Amino acid sequence: DSGVTQTPKHLITATGQRVTLRCSPRSGDLSVYWYQQSLDQGLQFLIQYYNGEERAKGNILERFSAQQFPDLHSELNLSSLELGDSALYFCASSVGLSDTQYFGPGTRLTVL
């Protein structure tokens, strides 16, 4: 158990819908990272927040957005969902910048 929690574990929704994935980092960690894992694209970095501020952006679509709240939990919002958005979404956290990242168990999103 890494100490990073993600909810929900599974999510099934339809095309065009909007969903929110939630992540609680390890106690004391200030950085939160979001990743998407799919069969064709592999593991892709989406976005990082550090102490509430966006720190780095990767291959994140404009339909996706994220934020980190004052209590340091983070949410990833996915809108206008397409079939290709079906994937495992991982959250990771680290103490500061460039520290070891600890991964949560992931949220499996299925878009029908």
Add this chain to the structure above:
Amino acid sequence: AQSVTQLDSQVPVFEEAPVELRCNYSSSVSVYLFWYVQYPNQGLQLLLKYLSGSTLVKGINGFEAEFNKSQTSFHLRKPSVHISDTAEYFCAVSEGVRDDKIIFGKGTRLHILP
């Protein structure tokens, strides 16, 4: 920009035999290197990391990796594998304080044969 290549998508190996999973990276600056393991239906777990210092890095579960700057490689090794090592292994690179992004390789699936 940095990139990571894992040359083998799958590696079958007999139980108790040694294994090497290959990883090559490219970057124009100093890098931090990582190996993560993903067991079936689970998240990623850090096996080991290289930040600086000794080029031979020991990790959990008997794994070790060697950083070779001239060959831009960071191969993962274990002298004797167990059935419980069945998993997908990801090599990753970060440019550290210059860039917090971690770039992952496509992964190598390790199959342990009885």
